[in-house]
Every structure is written in C-alpha cells, then in structure tokens.
Amino acid sequence: MSSHPLPLVRTMPRLVPAEPGNLAELPLDSVGDAALVKALVQGSERAASAIWHRHAAAVRRTLARALGPDQELEDLLQEVFMGFVKRASKLEDPSNLRAYLVSIAFRTAAMEIRRRKVRRWVTLTSTGEVPDAPSAPREPDEARALHALYRILDQLSARDRLVFVARYIEGLQIDETAASLELSKATVWRSGKATLQHVMAKAQQDPVLSGYVARTVKASRS
Amino acid sequence: MTERATDGKARREPWASEGAEADALFELARSLDAPSSEDAPARRFVAAFRAQSDTKAERSRLTMPRQWHYGLAFVAAVSLVLLWFKAGSLPWSGDALSYRVSSGAVASQLLEARHEPIKLDFSDGTVVTVERATRAHVSETTQRGARFRLDSGKLSFDVVPHAERGNWSVDAGPFQVRVTGTIFTVEWLAAEGSLRVDVTRGHVIVEGAGQRRELGAGDSFQHREASAATGGVLLEVPAATARAVAAEPPNAVRPALPAAEKERSWSDLVAAGQFAAVIDAAHRRGAQACLSACSREDLRALADAARLGNDGQLAERALLAQRARFAGSSDATAAAFLLGRRAEDRREPNAIAWYDNYLSEAPQGRFAGDALGRKMLLVAKSDAKRGAALAEQYLERFRAGPYAGHARSLLEAKGRGH
Numbered sequence: 001m002s003s004h005p006l007p008l009v010r011t012m013p014r015l016v017p018a019e020p021g022n023l024a025e026l027p028l029d030s031v032g033d034a035a036l037v038k039a040l041v042q043g044s045e046r047a048a049s050a051i052w053h054r055h056a057a058a059v060r061r062t063l064a065r066a067l068g069p070d071q072e073l074e075d076l077l078q079e080v081f082m083g084f085v086k087r088a089s090k091l092e093d094p095s096n097l098r099a100y101l102v103s104i105a106f107r108t109a110a111m112e113i114r115r116r117k118v119r120r121w122v123t124l125t126s127t128g129e130v131p132d133a134p135s136a137p138r139e140p141d142e143a144r145a146l147h148a149l150y151r152i153l154d155q156l157s158a159r160d161r162l163v164f165v166a167r168y169i170e171g172l173q174i175d176e177t178a179a180s181l182e183l184s185k186a187t188v189w190r191s192g193k194a195t196l197q198h199v200m201a202k203a204q205q206d207p208v209l210s211g212y213v214a215r216t217v218k219a220s221r222s
Numbered sequence: 223m224t225e226r227a228t229d230g231k232a233r234r235e236p237w238a239s240e241g242a243e244a245d246a247l248f249e250l251a252r253s254l255d256a257p258s259s260e261d262a263p264a265r266r267f268v269a270a271f272r273a274q275s276d277t278k279a280e281r282s283r284l285t286m287p288r289q290w291h292y293g294l295a296f297v298a299a300v301s302l303v304l305l306w307f308k309a310g311s312l313p314w315s316g317d318a319l320s321y322r323v324s325s326g327a328v329a330s331q332l333l334e335a336r337h338e339p340i341k342l343d344f345s346d347g348t349v350v351t352v353e354r355a356t357r358a359h360v361s362e363t364t365q366r367g368a369r370f371r372l373d374s375g376k377l378s379f380d381v382v383p384h385a386e387r388g389n390w391s392v393d394a395g396p397f398q399v400r401v402t403g404t405i406f407t408v409e410w411l412a413a414e415g416s417l418r419v420d421v422t423r424g425h426v427i428v429e430g431a432g433q434r435r436e437l438g439a440g441d442s443f444q445h446r447e448a449s450a451a452t453g454g455v456l457l458e459v460p461a462a463t464a465r466a467v468a469a470e471p472p473n474a475v476r477p478a479l480p481a482a483e484k485e486r487s488w489s490d491l492v493a494a495g496q497f498a499a500v501i502d503a504a505h506r507r508g509a510q511a512c513l514s515a516c517s518r519e520d521l522r523a524l525a526d527a528a529r530l531g532n533d534g535q536l537a538e539r540a541l542l543a544q545r546a547r548f549a550g551s552s553d554a555t556a557a558a559f560l561l562g563r564r565a566e567d568r569r570e571p572n573a574i575a576w577y578d579n580y581l582s583e584a585p586q587g588r589f590a591g592d593a594l595g596r597k598m599l600l601v602a603k604s605d606a607k608r609g610a611a612l613a614e615q616y617l618e619r620f621r622a623g624p625y626a627g628h629a630r631s632l633l634e635a636k637g638r639g640h
Contacts, residue, residue: 040271043275045268045271045272045275048267048268048271049264049267049268052263052264052267052268053264056263056264057627058627061254061255061627064254064255065251065252065254068254069254074263077263078263078266078267078270081267082267082270082271082274085271085274142250142253145250146250146251146253146254149247149250149251165251168244168248168251169248169251169252169624170624171591171592171595171623171624171625172624173563173592174530175567184393185530185532186395186396186495186497186530186531187396187430187495189495189530190396190494190495193493196244199247200236200237200238200243200244200247201236201237203237203243203247204236204237204243209247212246212250213237213243213246213247216246216249216250217242217243217246220242220246221242
C-alpha cells in the first residue's frame, strides 16, 4: 500500500526527528510517495533512499527500453533522480511520483539520443559508434534480434522513437504518453501510428528480426 | 510472418500492426529490463543528495539576515513606484499580457469572426487579426506572448519585438508556428488539412507532421495533405507566388469546404489528426442525430476524434452510442475499455466495471493486458490482497507486459506483509 498522506508527527510523536522530514524510525515501506517527497524536500536522506529503492527499477527499465541494449545507464539514472530532487518542491501531485520520474526518464533519454547523434556526426570513435558497455548474458538469437530492432529505432527521430517506446513497449496510453513526453495527444497518435508501421516494415525486411519473429510466433502457437 | 507462393514466386504479406508479429517485437524490447541489485547506485544518489542539501544549507547560512531582505525589498518597491510615476508605466510587469477585442466583439477565449475580422490589441502593442470566416481560441497568455489554437481560417500577426525573446505561437492541426517578433499570417483549412504561412517580416518556425521549417521575411510555407495514407506533401512556394495567392480574399475558398469534406471520410480526417474538423462536422450535422444514425465507421471516427481532440463528453456519448447501437461488435467491445479509461481519468468508481466488461467480452482482445493491468492497479489501491491476486493473474498471462513491473511490486509488498 503506498499512497495515503501520512500525518506522520501526529501518529508517531515519539519517533520525531533525528533528521529532517520526521521520518527517523518509520517503516518506510508503508509510507506513501507524497509523504516521502515532502520529507525529501525537507532534506531527509532516508526519504531519498526510500524513493530510490522504490522507483529506480522502473526508471532504469524505461531508460533501457528507450536507449536499447548494452547501454551504460547508471549515470543517466543518477541524472533522472537528481533532476527530480531539483524540482521536487514544485511537484503538483507527489502521489503520482512514478509517472513523474518516468517522464523525466523519457526526457533524459531524448537528450541522450540527441547527444549520441551528435557524437556520431563528429565521429568521436573510429567507427562513429559509441563503444558498447559489457552486455548482460542473453541468448545469442535474442541478442542479435534486439540489436537489429534498436538499429531500426536508431534511424528514427528522438521524438518518434520515444513515442514508439512509450506506447508499444511501456504500454502507456495516448494521454499518458502525451503527458510524459510533453506532446499533444494528436502528435502522439500520428507519430505512434506512422512509426509503428515503419518499424514493422523495416523489421520484416531485416533477416535477423524476421527470422526471430517467425520462430517466436511459431513457438507461441505450438 | 506470412509467406504465400504465387506462380512459383514467394510473396510476403506485410505484417499487421496489431498481430502476433507486432507482439513478438514488443515482447523482445520488453525483455530489456536491466535489473540491478547493487546498492552502490543508491548510495551514490544519497551522497549527491546530501551534497546538494549541504550546499543549500551553506548558501542560506551565508546569505544576509532576513531583516535586510525586508529593508532592501522596501527600497526596491519605493524605487519602482517612483519610476512608475515618472515613466507612466512600469518598465516590466510580472503579469501575463492582456488584450482588448475590437469591433464590439465579446472578449473571450473563443474567437469566431464570421463576417467581419476581429482585431485583438495586446498590452505590449502586438496586434492579431482574426480574419473573416475564422474560428480560433486564445489558449494561453504569458508575460511574453500568447498561444492560439486555430481551428480553421486565418490569423494575421503584427508582433512587437521584445528585448527578451517573445513567445507567440499558433497550433493549427498537427502544426505549431512559433515566432518572436514579426508580421505574418497563418491560414489553416481544417477540412482540407492545408496550412499556409506567409512571413512579411522577421522569423517564424513551423513544426509538425514530421517537418520543421524556419522561414524568414518574404518566405512562404504551404503544406497540403495529398491523402491520409501518404501523410502529405510539402510545398514551399516562391514568395512572389505566395503573395499573389495571399492577396485572394480569404473567403474565396470557404464555399468549397463542405465539398472537400465530403471527399474525405471522417476516418481519413482522424488518421490525419484533424480531430476538430470531425467534431465540427458532427456538430453541423447535429451531434445527437449523428450519435443515433451515423454509420458504424463514422461513429468510431467521431469517438476517436472527440477522445483525442479533448472533447471528453462527446467522446463518452459516442462510445456509449457504439455500445448501444453496435452491441457485440469489436467497436462496442473496445468502447468498454475506452469508457473505463475515461472513468478512470475522472476518478469515477465504475472504471473497474468497464474493464470487467471488456475482459468478459474480449478476454483475448487487444486491450486485454491493459484492462487487466489497470484494473489491478485500481483494485490494489483499496484492497492489497485482491490487488496481489490480480497481479498473479496478470503475470501468468502477460509475463513481460507493460504492467509486469507493477504486478511484481504488488506481490513483493504482499510478501513483506504490507
């Protein structure tokens, strides 16, 4: 259970403040996001840590899916959370923290995608590609297909790519995607539809991807 | 993937956007979960947070005592008042710009110039003219400009340049036209999907439909959608031609609108993102009449246009009409899910019932994962145990679905006894 505003001081007067935010000895798992944000704004490190442990996995997953396999995500993850810390006091609906963090993750990913494109233009490496970080162990077939899929996504604009990821990979609805990416619903609708068709067509032409998809579909039907 | 042999040659049919192949691709990308059990990143974040808090505290320690703030604020306020008396107006204002509407028209956010143009005089000296046969809205005014939504017709701008960058923009269909200080016109014919921008002075940026163009003095830009399927053709018109065309009376094209509209179905208009055009057309026909008698395809297009065009009430009526008139159809089933979404947005308790309806009517439908996932989240808010049961059900069916992370969190919370 996570989101009810806790009258912390009233319910637990004896546990008061060894640190700012009145969360000294509270079982943080039971504290709602709104109370954690309030405590973080007041400087509570425990609240900062609790927010990280509660939401870092979702943010990391969003970044991973937006940027593709074998990317070094830790710096970006820190960027997302520090961006949140800077704006935490202005959050309109702190109980909706996960959605807010995911929207920062999308914006951070957009900047990273643009940075990568610039790096490719100025060819910082001999191949023009950023060196891969060590990859997690994965079935070679699936790994090859994943790289092929993200090669297709690499050809898209940052906006179209993130609309695709938000709508179809993360499964956000149009209004949620629009809010996360700060786009109009109309733009999300058009971009999503056109990008999906484009990605499907390109994937079908790609021998690695089309082979992988054929095997997966066959296995799911058998 | 489907392959079919014809005359000895293999021919590949294109993958459908909502088929098993698409699902396989999405699942592939969803496998990128990048879990991390390390504690070091969390410690790094907390350390950065601590450093930032310390810097803030240090900064506030080094700043002057509060009494000094009051003293300085008083001196500043007196200076401003003196300046105001001297100059007749404040050098800047924190307020948003205001505007007066000419020709006796009522000042409101909706601007509808049927027979005569309407002129808006903004407090910074900028003049915006709503030309004849135009419907537009002032969406927002800020300290440095205003944002308009042009439903259909033509707006003319004479923007006063500011030392600080001005912030004026027009949303027209899928386009946004942004400007700092300039004279220009924007014409948007919603039913034709046609945008035209003519710049007389200054600099304008047109963005939308996958395009971005920067226009200078004398430049024109025109976009016409050849068809919804092709997504449109971009034409850049030589300035001289543009001026000649712009000289035509703006109402010259008006009578052609209904005919043009007839050529394009509502579904085509929705596909081209012209939601306002569909909503307008429905209102012209009579919304209720359309809800009771429109074809299934038009009703679906109207529901989509209203949903995506932010007319929630009309969307709800259209979705309910789909349920009533075409019960048992795929549209009616999808409408149940979309009504659930609308109820959820409005924090109405019947959202869960709509999701249940959808799940019972289309247990394998395209929104089944979403309906189950959203139901799970709603139920978990008030009943953690039932939420966890739904989470198990969700993970069983959609192991790598978009709500799998939420489902696992609910199960973990249950495991911890919360």
